[in-house]
Every structure is written in C-alpha cells, then in structure tokens.
Amino acid sequence: MTASKTNDRVGAVETRGIEPVPESERHGRAGQMFWTWFAANISILGLPLGATLVAFRGLNIWQSVLVAVVGAFGSFALVGALSLAGKKGGAPALTLSRSVFGQRGNAGPTLISWLSRVGWETISTTTAAYALLALLDTAFGVGRNTVLTIVCLLVFIGCTLLISGLGHATIMWINKWATVVFGLLNLVVMGFLAATVDWAKVLDTPAGPASAVVAGIGFIASGTGIGWANAGADYARYLPRAIPGRRLITASAFGAGIPLVLLISLGSLLSAGDGSLATAADPVAAINAMLPSWMAIPYLVAAFGGLLMSNHLSTYSAGLTMITLGLRVPRAAAVALDVVLMFAGGIYFMLIADDFYGPFSTFLTLLAVPISAWIGVIAVDSLWGRSYDSEALMDTTRTSRYWYSGGFRIPAVAGWAAAIVAGLLFTKASTSDSDVWFAGPLAHTWLGVNGLGWAVSMAVGAAVYALFGRRPGVADRDGATGSPTLQEVRR
Template structure:
C-alpha cells in the first residue's frame, strides 16, 4: 500500500489523500467541529430557506422559528454522530463506507455523495457570483454581461481552489477566524434587515397547518444537515480517538444550529411582510434592495465570504470523494477537477437556466433520498460497534477484507437500494412549472409533507438491521495477515 505523507500545517499543501490518519498524526480538539459547521452555515442561503417556510409552507414566524430550531440543530447533531466514524477510523466518510458496503458496493453511495457535493458547490458559486456582480455594479458602475459574469465565477472559484487545495489544516484555521469576521458582518446586516420587517403583518399572520410544520422540518433538515451528513467524518479524521464523542455531537449541533436558526428565522421574518425574497431569481439582489444603499458593499462582502466558507468545505470533500470513486490522482488535482465542473455548472445556472429556486428545491428533494438511505444503513452499522481495518480500506482488490461477495456486502447494498425505492415512492420533485419526478404515493400524508427522505432513512436502517444481523461488523474488524495490490 502506498501511503502519502501529510503536511497538515496551516499554509502547507496537505498531501494526504484518503488513506487513514495514523494515531501519531492525530491532533486537534472537539471545538474545531463547532467552527467548521458554523463557517459552513453563515451564508445567505439560509435566508431563502426561511422564506420558503412562509411563502410556500404557510407557516407563521413562531412556527418557522420552531422548524428552524428542530431542523438545523437536530440534523447537525446527526452529522456530529456520523462524524464519530472519522475519529474512529481516521478516513473520509465515503472511504470508511467501503467497510459497510464492500469495495464495489460502495460505488453507488459514493457517486450520489459526489453529485450532492457538486450540486451544492454550483449553487454556492452561482450565488457568490451574483454578489460579486452586484458589488462591481455599485462600486464601478459595471453592467452585468457574459464576460463579466464569467470573470466573477472565476474569481470565486479561484478563492475556493486556494483554500481547498491547501487542505485540512488551512481550512480549520480559516474556519475559525473567518467565522468571526463574516459572522460580525452578517450580524450587522441582519440588524438592518430586521428594521425593514413589517411587524404588523408578521404578528397578525395566522398559524399554518401542523403538516406544514412537519414538512418544514423535513425541508430544513434536507437542506442543511442531511446534505452534510456524508462529509462529517472528512473533518473529524485528524482528531485524537480519545476525544469524547458527545463533544463532537454537541459542537456540530451548536456550530451549525446557531447561525442557521438566526438566518432561517430572519428569512421567515422578511417574507412574512413581503414575498419578494421567496420568488426572486436572484436572492442576492432581492436582499440588497431591502438595505440602505450605503450598506450594500458590507452586505455583499459578507455574502461572498459566507458562501466561500461553505464552498471550500464542499470542494474539499468532493475531492476526497472522487478519489474514493477511483480517480487516481492526488488530492490537489482532484480538487482542481472539481472546480472545473463547478465552473461549468455556474455557467449553466447564470447564463442558460431561467429559474434559480426551482432547480434548488428540486435538487434538495431528490438527493436527500439516497443520502438519507445511506445514513440509515451507516448509522445502524456504527451502532453495532464497527471497527475499521486501515489496510483493508485501501485495498480495492479481490483480496481485501472488505471485498465480501464479489465486492458487495449484500445486506448493506440491499438496505440502501430498498430504502431509495421506498423514499422515492413518497417523493415529488417539482419546480413551479414542471414536475421532475412524482412517486405513486407522493399525494399521501407522508408524501405531501415531504417525508420521503425520512422514510428512506428508516427503511435503510430497518432492512440493514434485519438482513445484516448474521454478519455483524465485529467479525470483520480483525486485520488481515497480508494484503496484496493495495489501491488508492
């Protein structure tokens, strides 16, 4: 097995790929997860989530706050729980997933996870480019055009590549200090936005249906923590094994929950008085118009920086996921390839597509199902006391301890596949004008309340718990005496 050496220092390029981090290279503390998830969630994308709760779910402000509290804190507590595998096994989430699904069986969950990361990156990149375009217009009077749009996309992508390319230690350092800077800027902007709220309309708004609250919790969870659940271990893999797992869970829940609660609640407040934010094709411009003209530049800087904090994490994880899929390049080159795809997606959304929120909501709805199915299987596997063989994780040949039956661990693969089918039966993914997908039970109570992802998670857990009972992970944890042909 060829294992790269690591330079996990701020400012140095991290040369470790997906190979497990040995104990003597572990360092850090649980508080790093607080800063990591705080940084990932200070972007303005939390505002349209809140706007959706009021405009499309019919909730009043108190219901929206409750939904934001449960959906954000709860989903990121799950992210923290799943990140314990990274602390335990020292590898990225989807690399550890090889032990659960088999070397070949893991390809499906890994591909879906990679698509999820790419999708989030494109959304963040597009929104940040809108912010930069608006900044150039205000500061220099430059009109939006094709060339300027491409340049704005490239500037944001270059910033993302710089941080993600350097790797783990730089990301951890930037997360902490950028959270303070952009967090303060966001608080200032939020104060001015609150001043624009029509409080009489907000306080007089009737309560929505209980089903809307349930659907809202599902929507917020799917749009926040569920989308990161398959990446939590990527940032916990350098942590010492002796750190209590409860600290990681609490740090993750509060790190993400605090900014999300504030942003989603504010988005709900703004939309209770005016639905412009929920229906705008350019969320950056819609928010900018609510502010005094002199606040435009600080707001746009905060928007750009917050989106960058989220995007560099997605890009880092996407690079690791591509290597897990079998891309035989270094981590840095995997990141570089990822940003090329990000650029292409940004071009599509900004210069070709007509609708921003339609694809956004549809994307969240569909990908939440297979990701939730993976969560259900992996959660049960972790509860059974999974231990990880570092050499077997990296051995992708037929001699690997994690090869199982033809490269597939059938109970896990069966549970994942069954869970996807079950979840999609109750799922509808549609824009304002088109239905992209509609399951046969999408009009039932569970389907109408957006619980397809929850059904997928529960089904994956149940099927795997039953089918995998006879082949628990304890028997698979003993290191093999010899391994051949280790791969990346």
C-alpha cells in the same frame, strides 16, 4: 493508492489523500467542529429557507423559530454523530463506507454523494458570482456582461481552490477567523434587515397546523444537516480518538444551529411582511433590495464571504470523494478537477440556461433520497460499533477484508436500494406545478405532499439493514470489532 506522508499545517499543501490518519498524527480539539459547521452555514441561503416556512408552509414566526431550532440543531447533531466514524477510523466518510457496503457496493453511494457535492458547489458558485457582479455594479457602476460574469466566476473559484487545495489545516484555520469576520458582518446586515420587518403583520400571522410544523422540521433538516451528513467524518479524521464523542456532537449541533436559527428566523420575519423572498430567482438581489443603498457593499461582501466558507468545505469533500471513487491522483489535483467542473456548471447556468435555481433544487431533491438511504444504513452500523481495518479500506482487490461477496455486502446494498425505492414512492420533484420531473405513486399522500420522502428513505434503510445485517462484533465476516458508538457518546 499508497499512503502519502501528511503535511497538515496552515499554508502547506496537505499531501494525505483518503488513507487513514494514524494516531501519531492526530491533533486538534472538538471545538474545531464548531467553527467548521458555523462557517458552512453563515451564507445568505439560510434566509430563503426561513422565508419558505412562512410563504409556503403557512407557519407563524414562533412556529418558524421552533422548526429552525429542532431542524437545524437536530440534523447537525446527526452530522456530529456520524462524524464519530472519522475520529474512530481516521478516514473520509465515503472511504469508511467501504467497510459497510463492500469495495464495489460502495461505488453507488459514493457517486451519489459526489454528484450532490458538485450540485451544491454549483449553487454556491453561481450565487456568489451574482453577489460579486452586484458588488462591482454598486461600487464602481460596472454593468454585467459575459466577460465580467466569467471573471467573477473565476475569482470565486480561485478563492475556493486556494483554500480547498491547501487542505485540512488551512481550512480549520480559515474557518475560525473568517467566521468571526463574516459572522460579525452578517450580524450587522441582519440588524438592518430586521429593521425592515413589518412587525404588525408578523404578530398578526395566524399559526399553521401542527402537521405543517412537522413537515417544516423535515424541510429544514433536509436542506441543512442532511446534506452534510456524508461529509462530517472528512473533518473529524484528524482528531484524536480520545476526544469524547458527546463533545463532537455538541460542537457540531451548536456550530451550525446558532447561525441557522438566526438566519432562518430572520427569513421568516421578512417573509411574513413580504413573500417575494421565498420565490426570488436571485436571492442576492432580493435581499439587497430590502437594505438601504449604503448597506449594499457590506451586505454583498458578507454574502460573498459566507458562500465561500461553505463552498471550500464542499469542494474539499468532493475531492476526497472523487479519490474514493477510484480517481488515482493526489488530493489537490482532485480538488482542481472538481473546480473545473464547477466552473463549467457556473458558465452554463449563468450564460446559457434560462433558469438556475429551479432545475438544480429539483435535482438535489431527488439526490436527497439515496443520500438519506445511505445515512440510515450507516447510522445502524455505527450504533452496532465497528472497528476499521486501515489496510482493508485501501485494498480494493479481492484480497480485501471488505470484499465480501464479489465486492458487495448484500445486506447493506439491499437495504440502500430498498430505501431508495421506498423514498421515491413518496417524492415529487418539480420546478413548478406544470413542470414535474418525477412524481412517485404515493407523492399525493401526507408524507409526499410535505416533502418527507427522504425521511421514509432513511427509516427504511435503517430498518432493512437492522433486520438483515450482522453486528460487526458478533457475526460479520469482516472480523471487525469495537465498542458501540453509543458508549463513545456517553463518555
């Protein structure tokens, strides 16, 4: 696709697609990443994560807080580190990935990333529609029916399309101000939820084993930052190259870490007295039941807004990923197509399917393995240092510098494939003890039982690529050179 002139200002439709942003059009500060990742993590879905630590992992509140701090801050520090490629190359994450995997080899990671984005969007959309239905029932006494369900889906999707369709500048502006509004509203709601905590039970809860703490950190990391690691560069690509990398990493870690630690810790507190939140099919209704009736409206507004903040980011990235896959349409049209799929998924899971969260959580558990494998390969390549050839990134023909061997860069693709196999060996995906979708032969081991197949995948991907890949500045035939990312981070 030929480069289009960007129109990156608030309220205007961003016309740039996946083509790299030239230095002359770069703008902004590292602090934008703080608001971006704060906005992505103020949704109520953080509460069930914390509840799970107590109900299923057997941790007490102090262990849960420790797990939340390490898992949330650590995983989003990784997101920040991987987003440095966006600052350096000026393109979305999966577009930059072409330089590592090859023009054809990059199709696999890109497809998996798009499926993951659509999956999370469907979860957010369906949960938000439930929140809006509950709000209408509470405020106006309007009961749920098929037509109203469809209307609620359309309202949320319309809001998502409006923000994501306008693009980068509008998203950055919305993130900052909406985060302040919904963040404060969430604090009020969280205060009332904290008042319902059975402190006697919380303080009497015994500590869990150290192994459960390690597994809990992996659980939180996989449920938070790991899911966004393949999108960080999408929002850093307009930033000037001169911004120190350490500021970007710090802003990302604190932007996501602050709301996540608060939400996860509160979820742990709530679950210590009542384990129903961890098993609730509809977390919106479960949390609403814990509040006084007059708090229902502020809570449901906060829930809707928080989910919208997360969803418009995911939808924006999904549109860029679709274009990277080869969809030859303007960026805004790609976003529109994505929300159509989101709407179809919402209708199916709200009006047709018997269960929603179980199957989708299982599906996303499986997708975490290939995404983690991609992260392992990309992390090593970033540490080695790589410069990006803008023309080669956009040239998908045999003339591209990133064509390699038949369109594939063998060390990266082989490392990714080997890592997927290794991760699946330790992975079990199921909706219940009797409904097992997939179970690897090593799923019964400690790593498998504690859901760390994704971590195995990341480690193997990094190791295989480190052994068989070539440093871009030394012998990689793409001719790319550049200072290692570690040097950028230390500036």
